[in-house]
Amino acid sequence: MPNGAQALMKTLVDAGVDVCFTNPGTSEMHFVAALDHEPRMRAVLALFEGVATGAADGYARMAGKPAATLLHLGCGLGNGLANLHNARKGRVPVVNIVGDHATFHTVYDAQLQSDIETVARNVSPGFVRTSQTTAELCRDAADAITAARGLPGQVATLILPADVSWGEGGEPCPPPPLPQPEAASDATVSAIAQAISQAARSGGKTAFLLGGQALREPGLLAAARVAAHSGVKLLAEVFPTRLERGAGLPPVERIAYLAEMAGVQLAEVQHLVLVDAKAPVSFFAYPGKKSDLVPDTCTVHTLASPEQDAVGSLHKLAAALGAAQAQPALQAAQRPGRPRGKLNxxxxxxxxxxxxxxxxxxxxxxxxxxxxxxxxxxxxxxxxxxxxxxxxxxxxxxxxxxxxxxxxxxxxxxxxxxxxxxxxxxxxxxxxxxxxxxxxxxxxxxxxxxxxxxxxxxxxxxxxxxxxxxxxxxxxxxxxxxxxxxxxxxxxxxxxxxxxxxxxxxxxxxxxxxxxxxxxxxxxSGAKRKLLPWLLRSLPNLPQPVAQALKRKIAP
Amino acid sequence: MPNGAQALMKTLVDAGVDVCFTNPGTSEMHFVAALDHEPRMRAVLALFEGVATGAADGYARMAGKPAATLLHLGCGLGNGLANLHNARKGRVPVVNIVGDHATFHTVYDAQLQSDIETVARNVSPGFVRTSQTTAELCRDAADAITAARGLPGQVATLILPADVSWGEGGEPCPPPPLPQPEAASDATVSAIAQAISQAARSGGKTAFLLGGQALREPGLLAAARVAAHSGVKLLAEVFPTRLERGAGLPPVERIAYLAEMAGVQLAEVQHLVLVDAKAPVSFFAYPGKKSDLVPDTCTVHTLASPEQDAVGSLHKLAAALGAAQAQPALQAAQRPGRPRGKLNxxxxxxxxxxxxxxxxxxxxxxxxxxxxxxxxxxxxxxxxxxxxxxxxxxxxxxxxxxxxxxxxxxxxxxxxxxxxxxxxxxxxxxxxxxxxxxxxxxxxxxxxxxxxxxxxxxxxxxxxxxxxxxxxxxxxxxxxxxxxxxxxxxxxxxxxxxxxxxxxxxxxxxxxxxxxxxxxxxxxSGAKRKLLPWLLRSLPNLPQPVAQALKRKIAP
The missing domain is CATH 3.40.50.970 (Thiamin diphosphate (ThDP)-binding fold, Pyr/PP domains)
Known part of the structure; x- marks a missing residue:
């Protein structure tokens, strides 16, 4: 019978979690030793935990499935926290494995002892668990994988005491099922379709705000068909987790980082349809300014929440509008010329x-x-x-x-x-x-x-x-x-x-x-920076075309 | 009237907190701007928060008073957490200032929003506070300074929302009083004196385990007088916060990192007297080994807890034993020769x-x-x-x-x-x-x-x-x-x-x-490393002098 670490490794790999970004210490040595028992697991060493967690984030964004991390107690988790935060905000799945002292050792409050769970709650509000026995470990791991894969994806933190890892009697767990999210209900789709149609008839402006899963090719194409058919503007979250773009794909305009510019983008939108995205808010707060970027006159609709099937929902909406066969606008191939002159x-x-x-x-x-x-x-x-x-x-x-x-x-x-x-x-x-x-x-x-x-x-x-x-x-x-x-x-x-x-x-x-x-x-620098705050303050008061032109001038 | 940040800066400096190790972001800009209003505050920029927090730790160990840090929301705190952990375990005072979004902004769950307090509790179990108004900010800061200075010293975390920082109506707070710790009670001193005297008469071994404040010259001298007078061995914590040593100071033997060696050091100790130190435990847990390093036959006494005046307690003990005028053994000046040959x-x-x-x-x-x-x-x-x-x-x-x-x-x-x-x-x-x-x-x-x-x-x-x-x-x-x-x-x-x-x-x-x-x-490397586990396993079973000699051979 395998030890805990060996069984855990098998459970991870059987579920497709076959890359682990590591920065181990003594309490993780049995997990490390188990690598030689599982040829399917690839371990990638980082010299700092922030690299391991950020790599797990980048991996999952591109692989479409979670990697594991291997971190050393509360301090290792702390070092990795910032990039786990980025993963959390991007709804990216990560199976975070944090080694801990043996269960019998914690009472002694040794040097590296700290409250790991309180740190983990910051990035893993949905799943933090300290595995208590070797027999339960793989069940815990399967639950962590399920939680990580969502939808929405999240950072699931499994805390692994050294004795749970080295203990005999590990029982590998079969792969948990993949999430089966549902598309938006017929009622939701029909209400949004109606709002879009009415707006199109009355000349009102409607926009999609696309995020998460909706920013890959299938979602973009479905949204672009609706856009072509019903005159809906395509907007994307300010900081997409992963955006497929370039020649041959539907172009989409990202919400600007500067709230003042985002205000211009959203100024005349009467219906904002969220697809795996949240309503736009200012990145930071500023004295005397609103944090909520949605104009008071705009109605916000949610076609698909992050829990739902965004692409399926867009397809349903396209069908409801009769846009399923519409020709989406696609980005033409064009590159800028070879730059010359002083480097900037x-x-x-x-x-x-x-x-x-x-x-x-x-x-x-x-x-x-x-x-x-x-x-x-x-x-x-x-x-x-x-x-x-x-x-x-x-x-x-x-x-x-x-x-x-x-x-x-x-x-x-x-x-x-x-x-x-x-x-x-x-x-x-x-x-x-x-x-x-x-x-x-x-x-x-x-x-x-x-x-x-x-x-x-x-x-x-x-x-x-x-x-x-x-x-x-x-x-x-x-x-x-x-x-x-x-x-x-x-x-x-x-x-x-x-x-x-x-x-x-x-x-x-x-x-x-x-x-x-x-x-x-x-x-x-210099004059431009001095001008910027004035310009930003002025933007909302300028006529739309002027504001749009200025916005393109500052940040095209 | 100053704004919150300016009043906070004055409160810090008036209380002697006149160095701030910074890695600021947007939410800290008013604190940064306030630097120009307070010439007494020195701001030292770090390119990573772990540098800022570790610098604050190193500063306080040597300055004997806390520095402030300036960190950017939960992620900045996360990046700085590991070195705050080291400060916490070393009972080092740090006034941790963590900027946060404006109070009215948190409801929008913007990109950098996260639960800062849950992270802070890991390193600041004794003091985490989110300041709620500009008027209360300096009172909160004074409380943080009081908490940080202890005794024992600790990491106090003050969370500073941007609008509390930029708000008008800051009211600087006068410096809070310094801690006035008490020495051990007469009863404690007399009981320990009696145990030491009895052991000395009966040939039993007694040892001090010195930590924290007791490892500076005054504490070492007082302990060394008792040692000279009553045959007490001087031991120090395995990882001292700050140890004064070298020619002319009383030498003290640190507890070994390797539990097996620590076992040899402690094997025959019948009375272990803790002075601002905790009873020694193994750094990590090992299968089948005890975490508690104190032999079963040893009685542990606490002369001074970290809350108490360690040096005053040692003086009282020296007086009770009639050792106040004893000549302490001092380290002779001697340097190794100039090394030659292959570098190692x-x-x-x-x-x-x-x-x-x-x-x-x-x-x-x-x-x-x-x-x-x-x-x-x-x-x-x-x-x-x-x-x-x-x-x-x-x-x-x-x-x-x-x-x-x-x-x-x-x-x-x-x-x-x-x-x-x-x-x-x-x-x-x-x-x-x-x-x-x-x-x-x-x-x-x-x-x-x-x-x-x-x-x-x-x-x-x-x-x-x-x-x-x-x-x-x-x-x-x-x-x-x-x-x-x-x-x-x-x-x-x-x-x-x-x-x-x-x-x-x-x-x-x-x-x-x-x-x-x-x-x-x-x-x-190589043979030595292969030999080490065997040697460590054997140590406890070898006769004391042999074990001691071997221990010196491995880690003198």
Whole structure:
């Protein structure tokens, strides 16, 4: 009979959870030893837990099924918490395995003892369980897998005491059933169809807000058919978990990060139909501003909640409207030209659009430096876009690790801000160790640039040099190419557009990991940044066409 | 009238909390802006929250008073949790300020929204409070400072909603009183004095187990007087928060990390007197082994709990025993010679002992590579030793940042394992930015070496190549000198003993941060590691003198 760890490993793999991102310690040693008993389990070592959890997140987004993590007690979970938060907010399934002291040891309050469950509740409100016996372990694991897979997907945390792991008498559990979500009810579909039809007749504006499952090709196509048939605008969540886009796919406009711009996008919408998305709210609160971005005059309808079958619901709606055979508008193939002149963030985005290979996975954590990315890659060959779902920076490089492991034949491009990159830079080492096809592009503007914008947006106008120095990453300026080389990744620092293009062409032509550091000025510096708060304040008061044009000017 | 953030800043500084280790985001911008209104507050930026919290820990250990942290919502707290755990276990005061969304924004469950309090309870069981109004904020802050300063010291977490921070009508609070702990009662002192006297008469062995406040010079001297007078052995907690040691100070033997060795140390102790320390327990649990390290035949006495005045209690005990004028045994000045030959971890420790400057602060997170550090520096000029109190690795480099800011004129040496260094390597950038006098010595043995030992100790003997690869940091081997240079720190890789000595001499002679990477073999590799479990199993069965000699052989 296997021990607990061996039985657990079999239960995981039988259920399709066959990749584990690990950063183990002593209490996890039996789980580690069990790896040699289960050839189907792939264990990927990370040098920091935030890399392991972010990799599990990126993996699940691309594989469509959860990976496991292996973390060391409460502190290991803490180190991995930020990226689990991003997974939670993206409704991404993760089976989080947190080793704990043996059950008989906890009473002694040894050095690493802490209340793991209280930490886990932050990211796993739906499933936290400490397995109590070896006999029950696999049942607990199956429950964790069921909880993780949802719908909606979630982070399920299974706490594994060392003696439950090493104990004899493990009983592998058969794979739990996959979720069978239901589509929207006929009544819901018919009510929404009626609202859309009425609005179309009366010239009122209607929009879908698509999120989660609805942002993959089947959902997008169904939504685009309705759009073509009934004049519905396609909007996407501000930070999609995974968005399929590019030439040949229906284009969709993401809600803007800046609430003021989102206000312009939503200003005339009379009916907002949510499909696996929540009604848009401001990312942060600002003095004297509303957090709820839905106009008072807009009615919000829910076609499919995250618990439901979003794609099936869209198909039902298309059928109800007679739109099932409508021709969806599809994005034409078009790439920007080869950028020239002084290197800046927009030109990096342009170069990416110019060179993006087919079926790439693009990870956008470039914050202000990525403002032009969406426009520059809109007509590029079809690709998947992964974004910062929970706002906890340090997601991009770990996501790239997981995405590359889920899709080994697809090129991964991770566009990352300099401040952001430093949270989980250890991901580079795992890229080197696993020889992953990831090109990391780091925008080095030596600034927490977005905070310079936010400082003014929140009205902290009294900020002086001490405050400004908190947002400034000069003295010393980081050298990311050196940092990459120190972790065994081919690293290049580009200070000219021509150098950047060459480096990107080289990286895309050579397998294995690469890092390109683009030394760029801040995207919103000096006069532009000073202008921005005024512009944002003015936007809602300007005539729609002017506001739209200005919005495109700031962030196309 | 100041806004909330400005009043909070004044309250902190008036109470002596005049250093803040920061990693802010949008919700903290008013706190950041308030820095320019309070010239007495020093803000030290970290690129990762684990650096900020570990720096606050290191600062308080050396400054004897808390610093503040500034963290960004639940995810920022998560990133900082492991080093707050170490502070908690070391009973180190920290005033943790965690920014949150505005109170009116939380209902919208925006991207960064999460349950901060549940995370905070892990490290701040004694004080977590979300400040609700600007008017109450400074009272809340004063309560947090009071809670943090203890005794015992603790991590107090004040959650600061953005609108409480930006709101008008802040009312600074006068400094709360310092704790006034009481010494042990006369009855306790007299009972313990009697036990010690009786044991001394009957030839029974008695030992102090000193921790916390008792490991600074005044406590050590008082304990050493009792030791000299009544034949009491001086033991220290396995991982002291701060231990004053070296030539001219009373030497004290630390409890061994390996439970089997600790068993030898404690085997014949009949009375164990705790002074601001808890009864020793095994760091981890092992199948079939006891977690409680106190022999069944030993009586445990508590002279001073962490809530009490440990030094005052020791003085009272010395007086009760008539030992107040006894001559304490003091460590003679003696340094090891200059190491020669092939570089290994022991020679790095020897070189440190050979060159350690007076009043250095030594931070030991070298794990297996540091086995010889204690012996090699025992007779070096007096210095402070800081260790891994909570077992959550990634403490050392951030601690060095904080210690150097608390004691700018003292040289800081941080000895760090390679695996360990990678958790919070971003600390190097803050060292460069603040030009701190820190020499970081990284032992690069390309292994989670301690886990190779633990794998066998926990009985995971079935481990094969897949398991072993989880503990192996080859492919690629990290290059720490390059990593240091990438963050603006002077970095050198040493592969010979002579090179290491030269690099250390250079670092100690030149102000500012340095990193020396020592490329070393594993301290416990091959035959030695195979032998270790057998040896450890045998220890308790061997005659005391043989066991003692063997113990010294493994870890002197």
């Amino acid at each position: 963030a927009a030109k990096v985005c342009k170069a990416v659009g110019h060179l993006l290979p087919e079926h790439a996975i693009v990870i956008d954590e470039a914050i202000t430096s990525g403002l032009m990315l969406s426009a520059m890659t809109a007509g590029a060959p079809r690709h998947d876009l992964i974004t910062l779902t929970g706002g906890a920076i340090g997601q991009g490089l770990p996501n790239a690790v997981g995405a590359a492991i889920a899709c080994p034949t697809r090129p991964v491009l991770a566009l990352i801000g300099d401040g952001t990159a430093m949270y989980t830079l250890q991901a580079l080492w795992t890229m080197a160790r696993e020889q992953l096809n990831v090109t990391s592009i780091i925008f080095n503007n030596a600034s927490y640039s977005v905070l310079n914008v936010e400082l003014e947006r929140v009205g902290a106008t009294e900020a002086g040099p001490k405050a400004k120095s908190q947002l400034d990453l000069h003295g010393p300026v980081l050298h990311f190419a050196q940092l990459a080389q120190g972790m065994g990744v081919h690293g290049v620092r580009a200070t000219t557009t021509e150098d950047f293009l060459k480096a990107l062409e080289y990286a895309l032509a050579h397998p294995g990991p690469h890092l390109i550091e683009a030394v760029v000025p801040e995207s919103l | 971890a022991a020679k790095v420790c020897k070189a440190v002992g050979h060159l350690l400057p007076e009043h250095a602060i030594v931070i030991d997170e070298a794990i297996t590579s540091g086995l010889m550090l204690s012996a090699m520096t025992a007779g070096a000029p007096r210095h402070d030793l800081i260790t891994l109190t909570g077992g959550a690795i990634g403490q050392g480099l951030p601690n060095a940042v904080g210690a150097a800011i608390a004691c700018p004129t003292r040289p800081v040496l941080a000895l760090i394992g390679d695996g360990t260094a990678m958790y919070t390597l971003q600390a190097l950038w803050t060292m460069a930015r603040e030009q701190l006098n820190v020499t970081s010595i990284i032992f690069n043995n390309a292994s989670y070496s301690v886990l190779n030992v633990e794998l066998e100790r926990v009985g995971a003997t079935e481990a094969g190549p897949k398991a072993k690869s989880q503990l192996d940091l080859h492919g690629p081997v990290l290059h720490f000198a390059q990593l240091a240079q990438g963050m603006g720190v002077h970095g050198v890789r040493a592969t010979t003993t002579e090179d290491f000595l030269k690099a250390l001499e250079y670092a100690l002679a030149h102000p500012g941060p340095h990193l020396i990477e020592a490329v070393v073999p594993e301290s416990l």
